[in-house]
Amino acid sequence: MVSVSALARAAALERRFGDPFDTTNPLGFKEILVCDERGDTFAAGEEALTRFGMNAELVPSAFGGRFTRLDDLVAVGKVVSRRDPGLGAGYVTSSLLAGVCVWLAGDDDQRRYVADTLMAGHRLACGYHELEHGNDFTAADFSARAVGDQLVLDGRKEVIANASRAEALVLFAATDGRRTGQAHSQLLVRRSELSGDGVVELPRFSTVGLRGVHLGGVAFRSARVDAASVLGVAGRGAENTMKTFQLTRIALPAMMTSAVDTALRCTVLHLRDRVLYGRSALELPHLRSKLVDVFATLVAADALATAAARSLHVYPGEGAVHAAVVKYCLPRLLMDAMNELAMILGAHSYLREGPTAIFQKLMRDVQAVGVVHIGKAACRMALLPQLPLLAKRSWESANAPAESLFAADADLPPLEFDRLRVTGNGRDHLFAGLRAGLADLAGLRGADADLIRRCAEPLAVEGRDLRSACTALPPAELGVDASPSAARVVDRYARLVLAGVCLQTWLHNRGSGDWVSAWAASVLGRLVQGGSPRQLPGNVEEQLFTELVSRCADNRDLTSTGRPVFGC
Incomplete structure (x- = not known):
């Protein structure tokens, strides 16, 4: 079982969304399907999540949020996907993918900025994919070349949820093609830096499933951002x-x-x-x-x-x-x-x-x-x-796995990002x-x-x-x-x-x-x-x-x- 406080939050969110089978419920299946038919975001659902403070579930408690246990986060996220997986993918998943990168590798300033951004109700986006390379993100052509105290960005990132709606993006870039295994870095790029002729938003992709998710992309041509955008040590992006x-x-x-x-x-x-x-x-x-x-x-x-x-x-x-x-x-x-x-x-x-x-x-x-x-x-x-x-x-x-992995009322130690390993x-x-x-x-x-x-x-x-x-x-x-x-x-x-x-x-x-x-x-x-x-x-x-x-x-x-x- 997840923690008592997470159970209470999940129950509160269930009450906020109500019975989805009720045709008079503005947050129910009837309205969800209307939006899906049009390929639109379920705006009423997004507003309900914002009022609930859903982004706080993604921010560690050390930075003012409610994220302490991964199973707690899943329990609250299930309330959303129970009704509309597209709403979960567009509102929760996009910011989660980017936020976790910052909690693990970012410095204190980057973590505080992302925490404040999420707690204010804004979105994040995460750009790994390039259509030519599919899931092989280490084959990225998108590059970030150091020039003085700046990085010069060239290339494209595609199929990004909320690419045009996010306050900041985490981008995976080739930063040093000479060093095998240390050729890539993660960048935290703020929306304010994505302006000018060197940055072009790509058209939205239409999809069969998750129709309400805004999947877009960004093309960069000699766009400049602060060199301090790198998350963690340069070259450790793949790790x-x-x-x-x-x-x-x-x-x-x-x-x-x-x-x-x-x-x-x-x-x-x-x-x-x-x-x-x-x-x-x-x-x-x-x-x-x-x-x-x-x-x-x-x-x-x-x-x-x-x-x-x-x-x-x-x-x-x-x-x-x-x-x-x-x-x-x-x-x-x-x-x-x-x-x-x-x-x-x-x-x-x-x-x-x-x-x-x-x-x-x-x-x-x-x-x-x-x-x-x-x-x-x-x-x-x-x-x-x-x-x-x-x-x-x-x-x-x-040895036998710990009881806390399975018992309904188990307590857990804190999640320590620095103890995660590649294998x-x-x-x-x-x-x-x-x-x-x-x-x-x-x-x-x-x-x-x-x-x-x-x-x-x-x-x-x-x-x-x-x-x-x-x-x-x-x-x-x-x-x-x-x-x-x-x-x-x-x-x-x-x-x-x-x-x-x-x-x-x-x-x-x-x-x-x-x-x-x-x-x-x-x-x-x-x-x-x-x-x-x-x-x-x-x-x-x-x-x-x-x-x-x-x-x-x-x-x-x-x-x-x-x-x-x-x-x-």
């Missing part, structure tokens, strides 16, 4: 970027889980009111099973994101591994869930009017999470080279969760423990096989030209990390209700290699279905917390 991505690659997909929550809720409500074969569609066994699968997947995705967010506080040196796992796993899990729901809804999944109209927008917006910021292939390449060392150094010897250095407590969890299970008795043990034991065997496979990987199989079989090792690794997280989440929260054991058994059973579920007692599905329908009726969150939503 600092990889560290800041550890926060954002966890937080952004984690916030998007609430969009799938809404899609699942929308589907349940639709089926409840739909009559098929003379009875409510919710009574059809096949549809009930599909809904339960999506519910279990959604809780598992949320559990993984929560554990990884907390691990940055507890094991900051492992963030490079855990962040890549989250960005690798969550988009696939969330899109698999959305595709399943679309199959259930049929034609109602793409209608742009009526009670299910919000689904087609959510479908487009969630799909974007797989490519925004970084794609799956890039995450695979970030993980693959680390696997042999992880297998040799920690998978069999690491995991062979340490990985999340993967160790599976082996350690089975050791804890050995001392437990009862039907639930026996059920979970039967589901988890085959996964432990897979874990031992994976360790052997990873230690045997030759250097030639660890780069971008790795064979398909080597690349699939990452799939196996990510699946077992998810299994370990789910097992540990059950161990530390099993007193929260019968549904928790049913969920853990369902997820672990389906994660066994081969894809065929373990044979589970008949009451497992019934317990999960009852929990799902009850939460939808009571307006409660559909992830692990079950907290009230929509201002209830």
